[in-house]
Amino acid sequence: MLFNSLDFAIFLPLVFLGYWFVFRRRRSQNVFLLVASYVFYGWWDPRFLGLIVLSSLVDYIVGLRLHATGSARIRRGLLWTSIIVNLGILGTFKYFNFFAGNLEGLFSLFGRPLALTHLDIVLPVGISFYTFQTMSYTIDVYRRQLEPAKDIVEFFAYVSFFPQLVAGPIERAINLLPQFQRDRSFDRAKAVDGLRQILWGLFKKVVIADNAATLADPIFDHYELHGGSTLLFAAVLFSFQIYCDFSGYSDIALGTARLFGFDLMQNFAFPYFSRDIAEFWRRWHISLSTWFRDYLYIPLGGSRGGLALSIRNTLIVFLVSGFWHGANWTFVAWGALHALFFLPLLISGRNRRHVATPVGNSGLPSARELVGMLFTFGCVVIAWVFFRSANVEEAIDLLVRMCSPSLFSVPDQFSKQYITLLIFFLVVEWSGRHGSYGLQHIGARWRSWARWTLYYGVLFLIFRFTGMGHEFIYFQF
């Protein structure tokens, strides 16, 4: 079920009413949320519900067994059981054909053709998200940082909680599970804030992301026909498309969760206002970055073993992070490129210079901040070309064409309407950069009619552009 669909527009109010008016006790609310989440997921293809149930069941049992035994050997065995099952599911559905294809390519390179079986299977929606979520639970229990869930419904509901099931945020059990274990009462302020966040998320998705896709897709599809400036324009458009698509989804997820009394972690913190790449990675897809930090970077030794080890670990994290996005070398190249941008900051010890939100004396960024932001954004845009392209060769070809003298010509594809919308979006985001999302505090002190006018304006724009019909990009990961 898509957040920007009629199905969800019917589903959400029904679940809301059932949750607060019919099922008032915590356990019955959890059961209801679990059923609703399975309906939400099964809407795509009910066959894949089996994978979530399997993943949940394995981690539930492993969690209990980990708690019950003191033997280090058995505990390690249990941990590996969970990791193998979860990564096994992920590997089979997402990476099997990639590895088979590359192995075939490698053998034919040495003149020994190999014909391996390729699986004719569909990638289950959100598989990368919920497998990482369940794995983090087991690892936390293994590390004794978390008590295992005793109640199977609570645990299953935590794994499958529909607002964040298919595209994150990848919630830690330490944050979300306790919320299923305590009574929840309706909080009007929280619910209003949730609705506002949903509104802003829909605006980002429907108005900014889908419009960007409509403009950028034809350019990327026939990039060889366009000059440098048009290709740059398309790359910038894609940068806003992917940001607004993904962070828009996160906003809707967070807002929806708040309607039910849950607080999910912030997944994006205005990453395009970052002054260097290190800051960008503290603000982009935070739930994934911190996942890799806690469950990969630190176990590898983090920065404790000196600079060389730190560089190696950083490189591994970026490459794995790229590969997590998809079974294609383009994603690995995307990760590698970010590592390349990041490592100079790490080596020079300047990777934690910008931790606080950019302020600016007059509400605007200082010249220094602005230069940093533009440079960082430029790096990010270049990397997105790899992310968007069908293969690495195409990405390089596109970048070469972009960096031609035609870069300084007027783009042959341009949209004043879109630029106007983009400016409006950036103004709201900049004004709201101290909050959790752009629209959060804007108009907070205005009179009701003025605030409602703003919301009606946003709603009108959503309404105006509804029907472009693009799925969320991150569903495929």
Place this chain on the structure above:
Amino acid sequence: MKTLPFLRRLALFLLIPIAALLAILFRADGSTDEYYLRFTTPPATSLVLGTSRAAQGIQPHVLDSVLAEAGIHVKTMNYAFAMGLSPYGPTYLNSIRKKLDPAAKDGVFVLAVDPWSLSATRVRGRIEFDESSNFLAKMDLVNMHPNIEYLLTVYPKPLLGILVPDPRANDKRLLLHEDGWLEVSVPMDPASVAHRRTEKLAEYRNERLPNAVPSNARIGALLMTIDLLKPHGRVLLVRLPVSDAMLEMENELMPHFNRLIDLIARHEQVDQLDLSANGDAWTYTDLHHLYTADGARVTAMIARKLGESSSGDRGVVGH
């Protein structure tokens, strides 16, 4: 409870947007797009089925009036779409099931058939059924006015497009009538027709024909469609006229198509009408879509055939 004041205020806020939305949805009509109105009418007791040839070529109001002269009173709905949407197959059959009035008796059912609507597509060596993931497969509600499901989930343009005509429409004007007939108004000067004809010819010759594969699954679905409709009235299989150039390609695709239809008609004990001979005697907007006036003539012939068959005559009529 604190939830109720919240819901009251939310309802107040949403009052204006919902009212505006409904106002727009009710404005959707035959100029909205080439499919919408077909999903807004009540369940049908008589149907025209097929692809775009039938959608544009068979005019229910002509069919009904000619049949009325023969004493047969029906209200026919043209439920034909396009080649990518409604070739015979499970998707189309399911949609027909939803559109058909289960209580229909003594209706008429015109099934336009041609080799393309009984073929699948070969994509990278695999046989695929293009329509299996299209909106016809996903739509649950086909008899609802306004059809919120269609407008909010299928309609490919922003909803405000319902109020504002598409400026890119230029010289091509589509008007879907309430009976499902798609009236296409295009310039019919020889140069424009020749241009569209050349484009279609290239498309079919270079893209469609090399990848089209006659499909037993589609033939099976046609049989199931006939089986579904027979208890509700008279079924007629019609091969509509097409230009000679198109007929040549169709003969390449399925050389024994007429024999196949003949076999199906005999097996199912339904009538058939082959109008493919002398194809160039008719006027088309391109290679195979009948022009309005000739569409009316062809529809009248179909109606007369249905009238004949009601008196027990069964056979093949040529043009």
